[in-house]
Amino acid sequence: MGYWIFVALALAAIAAALVVPHYRLKKAIDAPFPDEWVGILGRNNAVYQRLPQDLRHQLHKLVRQFLHQKHFSGAGGLEIDDEIRVTIAAEACLLLLNRKTNVYPALRYIIVYPAAFIVDREEIDEAGVVSKGRADLLGESWSNGKVILAWDDVLHGSRNFVDGENVVLHEFAHQLDSESGSVNGAPILAGVNGLRTWATTFSGEFDELQKDAWHGKRSLLDHYGATNPAEFFAVATETFFEKPAQMAKHHAELFEVLKGYYRVDPREWHAQVVSAQAGVRVKGQSKK
């Protein structure tokens, strides 16, 4: 009898361990999205108010899940508050709209510095020479469940959604890339055909960008994308969301491949972002 009671209790404990986190997550996702958070997004995420209503609704749920599952910590004296958490979560979750997603399942921690942070770097070149150096970074993505960001650059990138630079989109594109098992510019893609088209388009565009960077020729994609295929994917993601019309015109195949992957067409709302931001600039100039 005692044995069966023990088995029943053990089974109940296992069931509770499986069901309770799921229940808590569902409760968090379904909770109303606070007005205060809507205010934060209205101020900080230039794209938020231009999104169609169904995507905004999806974004609310993704942000809720993100904030329920990820742990934020401040570094360099920065205190984490809702403004930092909600702004970063919303920008990161833009990459997940219209997709079946577990919301960056490998990511656990987001560490936020007030401004660009300095890291010690040790690099090994092809000849095996190890060099140590220090670098200023705006963001960093690790495959072991960590993203590091500089808050002032996060804010600049999310408020200015037309310059093609966005550190959150960049680092979270690396997170998507790492879900395939290696950070190589090819995230998890559906089917062999998807992978083949991706490889052909990306390698051609990557070669072009390398040539432009080598010759110092101006290009729509930032030259930093010529560093390696992983950086190319991250930079192409920034351009896709922040300069969609130009990308569709000048890099049509790349745009189509990314549109298939991200399952959104940012051209649908981006013209409104551009005109809203032009208004802000005009107002700023008139103050002088």
Ligand SMILES: [Zn+2]
């Ligand atoms: Zn990068």
